Amino acid sequence: MVQPPNEPPQGGFGAPQDPSAQSPQSPGQQPYGYPQTPPPQGPPVPAPGYGYPRQTPPPQGPYAQPAQPGPYGQPQQPGPYNPAPQAGYGYPHPPYPGVPTPPPGGGSRNPFKGRPATVIGAAVAALLVVGGTVFAVTTLGGAGEEKPVAKESASPTEDGKPSPSPTGPVNQGDGSGDGGEDLDVSDLNADREDGEAKVLWYKSAPDAPGSGADAPGLWVTDKVAVKAAYKQLFAFDVDGGAPAWDAVEFDYEICAVTPEATSDDKIVVAHQSGASSTSRCNQLQQIDLNTGEKGWSTKLEEGALFDGTYGLALTLSGDTLLAARSQSGVALDVKTGDQLWEKKKYGQSCYPSGFAGGERLVAVSSCAATTDKQHDEVQELDPRTGKAKWTRKIPKGWKVERAYSVDPVVLYLTNEDEKTWNISTLGGDGRTRSQVDADDTFAPECGYLMDRDLGACEGVAVAADTLYLPTEKKDGTNEIVALNLATGKEKWRVKAPADVTMEPVEAEGSKLIAYVSPSRDEGGRIVSVPTTGSSHKATTLLRMPASAAKIEDGFYSKAIDYVDGRFYLSTARLTGNDEAKEKLMLAYGK
Numbered sequence: 001m002v003q004p005p006n007e008p009p010q011g012g013f014g015a016p017q018d019p020s021a022q023s024p025q026s027p028g029q030q031p032y033g034y035p036q037t038p039p040p041q042g043p044p045v046p047a048p049g050y051g052y053p054r055q056t057p058p059p060q061g062p063y064a065q066p067a068q069p070g071p072y073g074q075p076q077q078p079g080p081y082n083p084a085p086q087a088g089y090g091y092p093h094p095p096y097p098g099v100p101t102p103p104p105g106g107g108s109r110n111p112f113k114g115r116p117a118t119v120i121g122a123a124v125a126a127l128l129v130v131g132g133t134v135f136a137v138t139t140l141g142g143a144g145e146e147k148p149v150a151k152e153s154a155s156p157t158e159d160g161k162p163s164p165s166p167t168g169p170v171n172q173g174d175g176s177g178d179g180g181e182d183l184d185v186s187d188l189n190a191d192r193e194d195g196e197a198k199v200l201w202y203k204s205a206p207d208a209p210g211s212g213a214d215a216p217g218l219w220v221t222d223k224v225a226v227k228a229a230y231k232q233l234f235a236f237d238v239d240g241g242a243p244a245w246d247a248v249e250f251d252y253e254i255c256a257v258t259p260e261a262t263s264d265d266k267i268v269v270a271h272q273s274g275a276s277s278t279s280r281c282n283q284l285q286q287i288d289l290n291t292g293e294k295g296w297s298t299k300l301e302e303g304a305l306f307d308g309t310y311g312l313a314l315t316l317s318g319d320t321l322l323a324a325r326s327q328s329g330v331a332l333d334v335k336t337g338d339q340l341w342e343k344k345k346y347g348q349s350c351y352p353s354g355f356a357g358g359e360r361l362v363a364v365s366s367c368a369a370t371t372d373k374q375h376d377e378v379q380e381l382d383p384r385t386g387k388a389k390w391t392r393k394i395p396k397g398w399k400v401e402r403a404y405s406v407d408p409v410v411l412y413l414t415n416e417d418e419k420t421w422n423i424s425t426l427g428g429d430g431r432t433r434s435q436v437d438a439d440d441t442f443a444p445e446c447g448y449l450m451d452r453d454l455g456a457c458e459g460v461a462v463a464a465d466t467l468y469l470p471t472e473k474k475d476g477t478n479e480i481v482a483l484n485l486a487t488g489k490e491k492w493r494v495k496a497p498a499d500v501t502m503e504p505v506e507a508e509g510s511k512l513i514a515y516v517s518p519s520r521d522e523g524g525r526i527v528s529v530p531t532t533g534s535s536h537k538a539t540t541l542l543r544m545p546a547s548a549a550k551i552e553d554g555f556y557s558k559a560i561d562y563v564d565g566r567f568y569l570s571t572a573r574l575t576g577n578d579e580a581k582e583k584l585m586l587a588y589g590k
Contacts, residue, residue, distance in 0.1 A: 183202075183204060183551070183580060183581060183583065185199075185202045185551070187547060188202065188545070188548040188551065189545060189547060189548070190547045191546075192545045192547060193545070193546070195543060196523065196543050196545040196546070197523075197542045197543055197544055197545065197567070197588045197590050198545060198588065198589065199545065199548050199586060199587070199588055200239070200240070200241060200566065200587040200588060200589045201240060201241025201586075201587050202241070202583075202585070202586050202587075203227075203234070203236060203241065203584045203585045203586075204581035204582065204583065204584055205229050205230075205571065205574055205581065205582040205583060205584035206229055206230055206231075206232055206574075206584075207578070207581075208229075208230050208574035208575070208576045208582070209230075209576050210576045210578070211576060212573060212574055212575050212576045213230040213231075213253060213573075213574045213576065214228075214230070214253070214254060214255070214572070214573060214574075215227065215228060215229040215230070215570070215571050215572055215573055215574050215584070216228050216254065216256070216257045216559075216572060217257040217258075217259065217267070217559065218559040218561055218568060218570050219260075219261050219265075219267060219289055220238065220561050220563040220566075220568055221238075221261075221265050221289055221290060222238070222564065223237070223238060223244065223290055224236060224237060224238060224244040224245075224289060224290060225238055225568055225585070225587065226267075226289050227570050227585055228254050228257055228269065229254075229571075229574060229584060230253060230254065230574060231249055231250050231251075231252065231254060231271070232247045232249050232250070232254075233247060233248040233249075233250075233269060233287060233292075234247050234584075235247075235289070235292055236585070238563075238564075238566060238587070241587060244290075244292070245291060245292030246292065248287060248292055248294070250271040250285070251271065251283075252271050252272035252273065252274055252275055252279065252283075253271060253272050253275075254269055254270070255270050255271060255272050255281035255311075255312060256269075256270035256312045256313060256314045257269050257270070257314060258314045258315065258316050258321065259314075259315070259316075259453065259455070259456065260316055260357075260358075261289055262316065262319070262334055262335075265289040265290050266286055266287065266288055266289065266295065266334065266335075267286070267287050267289060268285065268286050268287070268314055268321055268334065269284070269285050269287055270282070270283060270284050270285075270300075270312055270314060270323075271283045271285070273299075280302070280308065280309045280310060281309050281310065281311060281312040282299055282300040282301075282302075282309040282312070283297070283299060283300075284297060284298050284299070284300055284323070284332075284337070285297045286334070295337075296336060296337035297337070298332070298337045300312070300323055300325075300330060301330075302325075303325045303326075303327060303328045303344075304327075304328075304344075304345075306326065306327060307325050307326055307327040307328050308325060308326050309323075309325050309326075310326065311326065312324065312325065312452075313354075313355070313451060313452035313453035313456075314453070315355050315356065315357035315358075315361075315453050316334060316357050316358075317357040317358060317359075317360065317361035317383040318383050318384075319333060319334050319335055319383075319384075320332070320333070320334065320340060320357075320361065320383035320384060321333070321334040322355050322357060322361065322383075324352075324353075324354065324355050324452035324453070326353070326452075327345070327351040327352065327353060328342060328343055328344045328345070328351070328352055329342065329343040329352050329355055329363065330342050330343075331343070331383070331386055340384060340385075340386070341385060341386035342386070343363055343381065343386055346365075347367065348367050348368045348373070349368050349369065349370075350365040350366070350367035350368075350377055351365055351366055351367075351369070352364070352365045353365060353366050353452060354400070354452045354453075354454040355452060355453065355454060356403035356406050356453070356454040356455035357383075357455065358405075358406045358407060358455065359406060359407035360380055360406040360407050360409070361380065361381045361382075361383045361406070362378065362379070362380055362381070362403055362406050362409055362454070363378070363379045363380075363381050364376055364377070364378050364379075364400045364403075364454060365377045365379070373396065374396065375393060375394055375395065375396045375397075375398070376394040376398060376399055376400050377391055377392065377393050377394060378391070378394065378400060378409070378411065378426070378430065379391045379392070379430075380409070380430070390428075390429050391430065392426065392430035392431070394413070397415050397416070397417050397418065398413050398414070398415050398422075399413060399414050399415070399416070400412075400413050400454070401413060401414055401454075402446055402454055402455075402457055403454040403455050404423070404444075404455075404457060404460050404462065404467060404469075405455075405460075405462035405467070406455065407462075408425055408426065408427070408433070408462075408465070408485060409425065409426040409430075410423065410424070410425050410426075410462060410467055410485065411423070411424050411425075411426065422435060422436075423435065423436035423467075423488075424436075425467075425485045425486075425488070433485070433486070434484075434485060434486060434487055435488045436467070436483055436488045437488045437489055437490075438481060438483060438488075438489075438490045439490075440469075440471045440472075440479075440481055441471055441472040441474075442469040442470065442471055442472065442481070443459075443470055443471065443472040443473070443478075444457050444458065444459040444460045444469060444470060444503075445457065445458040445459050445503075446458075458503070458559070458560075459503035459504055460504060461504035461505070461506055461507040461512065462485070462507065463507030463508070464507070464531065465484065465485045465486055466482050466483065466491060466507070466531065467482070467483040467485055468480055468481070468482055468483075468504040468507060468512055469481055469483065469504070470502065470503045470504065473501050476498065476499040476500075477495065477496045477497070477498055477499060477500060477501060478495075478501045478502065479493045479494060479495045479496065479502075480493065480494050480496075480502060480503070480504055480512070480514060480529070481493045482512075482531065482536075492536050493536075494514075494529050494536050494537075494538055496516055496517075497516065499519055500516055500517045500518070500519050500524075501516075501517050502514050502515060502516045502517065502527070503515055503517075505526070505560065505561070505562050506562070507531065510530060510531050510532045511528045511529060511530055511531055512528070512529040512531050513526065513527075513528060513529075513541075513562055514526070514527050514528075514529060514538070515527075515560055515562070515567075516538075517553070518544065518549045518552045518553045519549065519553075520549065520550075521546060521549065522546050522549060523543060523544030523545050523546050523547075523548055523549045523552055524544045524549075524552055525540050525541075525542065525543050525544065526540070526541045526542040526562050526567050527539060527540050527541060528541050541562075541565075542562075542565070542567050542588060542589075542590070544567070544588050548586070551583065551586070552569065552586065554583060555569055555570070555571055555583060555586075556571070556573070557571065557572040557573040558570060558571055558572055559571075559572050565589060565590065566587055566588060566589040567587070567588040567589070568585065568586070568587050568588075569585065569586045569587075569588075570584060570585040570586075571583055571584060571585070
């Protein structure tokens with residue numbers, strides 16, 4: 001059901017809520033409309049890098065499971081911030097509700113390895129693939145109406161067979177080796193045809209331990225492209241790829257970064273306090289992207305009991321840096337490193353566990369976790385003071401998994417008991433404005449396992465009150481769907497070419513920029529899709545050379561960007577394979 005854009009929400013997530021149960025900060029609100037289907041939840045583990053788990057957790061139950069021991073042996077507060085990794089297309093999935101197996105070699109080959117989500121028809125019947133199981137969910141919603149009915153059937157991998165595991169030898173070292181022979185890239189531009197872009201430059205990755213290492217972030221200015229990998233930060237001239245400044249090396253592994261840069265091209269990098277399994281992700285360092293110079297540095301203190309920096313997430317909102325510990329958030333002035341405020345436990349034992357930054361700062365808290373009144377709350381915070389501008393109580397049973405946008409606030413929620421999910425847009429006062437109603441299975445690529453940066457999703461774009469999402473791959477291809485955030489209805493869609501997929505990169509002005517993946521015989525493409533008018537035919541802006549298609553397709557877990565007519569493709573995870581140097585980054589241009 002979709003709510004009228006200017007009216008209070010009607011109905012709720014399943015059964016209607018008692019008005020007395022509403023948050024005191026949001027009197028008179030009705031619960032959300034209803035939803036659609038969740039991934040399983042994994043046990044707490046250290047927060048990983050962008051798009052890949054550091055280790056495969058053992059199968060555990062979903063949200064209804066008792067709290068699992070945390071990294072220090074203490075019980076963790078249950079909440080929505082430890083979602084399980086989603087395996088890529090063609091990789092085997094264990095039966096629901098076990099945790100999906102991470103793909104070998106560092107991530108999914110497909111750009112859309114995140115959580116699929118489906119809503120079908122006006123009555124909203126959904127088919128969703130979760131953890132190897134297809135859930136058929138029919139939700140009629142509204143007070144007194146029939147609750148969702150879930151049916152379960154087996155879900156094979158894309159080709160019906162399990163994917164093979166890597167068989168090559170594994171480097172058991174500490175990352176101090178040379179990584180083996182470098183890749184032969186001499187023919188990346190060989191036989192380049194008219195109209196094809198060229199590979200401007202290619203960079204190999206540093207050696208990583210046999211267990212692998214994160215390579216988070218990708219920042220591109222008008223001068224440099226900067227990439228983190230293991231314990232180093234590299235900068236390359238955007239034109240020729242020459243080192244722009246000496247690599248910045250940290251004492252220990254990089255464990256978190258700000259996904260975006262400040263307005264004056266600064267980022268903040270967090271690295272581990274040591275090399276042991278008990279080290280903390282608490283060392284913060286500001287870096288100037290254009291010069292590589294180090295700015296302020298500080299050690300982030302541990303919070304109260306159970307509130308540690310074992311896993312950390314960083315996000316920016318204006319000049320405020322928010323560092324998310326396991327049960328709180330610490331706000332720093334990004335220019336000076338001075339602490340501004342802390343977001344701690346409040347109200348009915350509400351523990352902040354996830355944040356999303358950007359034009360606005362949104363916090364999600366898990367409340368009353370050990371009682372039968374367990375629920376989430378969403379707040380918009382003033383970035384400079386931490387004061388809540390509004391608070392929205394989420395009905396019992398619902399978990400806020402992701403924030404696809406903060407301006408407007410667009411949330412992806414799940415209900416484990418109901419086997420349902422929901423994408424809702426909130427208005428400026430926190431009330432539900434609309435809910436997605438579309439006949440598709442969406443599959444953006446999001447972070448994994450206790451990732452407290454709720455905005456860590458690739459393949460999602462929001463602009464001009466429109467949400468752009470990629471559909472799940474079907475028959476070798478997929479589509480991008482434009483959804484009206486005022487109504488939740490589909491506006492239009494564009495289909496990828498046969499046998500390849502496409503994902504949104506960004507929306508700018510009256511056009512959507514998207515990346516079309518490579519095939520065996522053709523390179524990928526950057527395309528522009530008109531967002532207004534009646535025609536939404538894609539126009540190619542950059543066509544990567546066929547001679548480099550194999551290496552382009554070989555990036556598994558990846559971070560991409562398109563800036564000033566150049567396309568940047570980088571890895572987000574190093575596997576630690578010592579047979580040959582791993583790929584770090586490719587840059588294309590005309």
